[in-house]
Amino acid sequence: MKALVIDTESRTRFTELTPPECRADEVLINVRRVGLCGSDLNTWRGFNPLAVYPCIPGHEIGGVVAAVGSGVRAVAPGDRVVALPCTECGVCSACLNGRPNACKDNQTLGVQRQGAMTPMVALPAHKVLVANELGYDELALVEPLSVGLHAARRAQINVGEWVAVIGCGVIGLGAIAAAAAMGGRVVAIDIDRRKREVAGACGAERFYDNRETDIAAALGELDQGRGPAVVIEAVGLSATIEQAIELVAFTGRVVYVGYAKKPVSYDSARFLLKELDIRGSRNATVADFRAVLALMALRRYPVELIISGHYPLGQADRAFADWAADPGAYTKIMIDV
Structure with missing residues (x-):
């Protein structure tokens, strides 16, 4: 399967990946939308000090579940989902204080670990929230709105x-x-x-x-x-x-x-x-994600005004160049995977 890779200094390329396996505690997601984030743009520009190159970007995900592991109960194939992109260690002071969003050793999809600018990803089930009433564009907006x-x-x-x-x-x-x-x-x-x-x-x-x-x-x-x-x-x-x-x-x-x-x-x-x-203020919590989902259900976000354009995965490299050329013209770019 195809994936967009960012090397240093605004160089991008496409590579072929082996589809991921789905472990017992994981959910396999068919990625439908990936929102481009300012951190992705900074990674493309070479300005993101946290990025690990070569980097597959993408942490604003809207997708549908393809399969679930043997130990997963709360998510089922066919569910529409959004993903929490950050990890937590569970033992640092932030985690112990109930603020895992600020985990000292956090690793974010598309930054310190490979992201979702590819057709399929496997994620831990506890990092996935089901929202079947929302469309893929809305799902991909949940993460930045939660921040x-x-x-x-x-x-x-x-x-x-x-x-x-x-x-x-x-x-x-x-x-x-x-x-x-x-x-x-x-x-x-x-x-x-x-x-x-x-x-x-x-x-x-x-x-x-x-x-x-x-x-x-x-x-x-x-x-x-x-x-x-x-x-x-x-x-x-x-x-x-x-x-x-x-x-x-x-x-x-x-x-x-x-x-x-x-x-x-x-x-x-x-x-x-x-x-x-x-x-x-760093990242977002599960409670923040759920609050945004509730506000989304109440139509408190003008999705049609927030999304500035769609690019297919094969033109994701051009999306970065277009955004960098005129930042004010774009609020949110969606990549259709």
């Missing part, structure tokens, strides 16, 4: 609080939709005004273009001049990571779900003077 929802949960949003989300990629959109569902009043910020419609459909009350608007002045008017109680940074640029500290209200919460590719410099006095809570 955004987890960031919103890390913010501990209260009803009526103003929440600023910097970045309207799919993870940012997931944070917007989750924050709105939690009762937050959401302001979406991006550098591309084409994201206005999809941000609004996800629940944002306001949208600001970071290149055309004085963001500090605009957000400074919120909550009678106090500013947003929460800022979620979902871009991963040094400038916006630093900007989040300036934008958030005194005693507010800043959640970072994006990470910069180089060190960031802060005026640490701002932390103390504002007495800020600075929180990281």
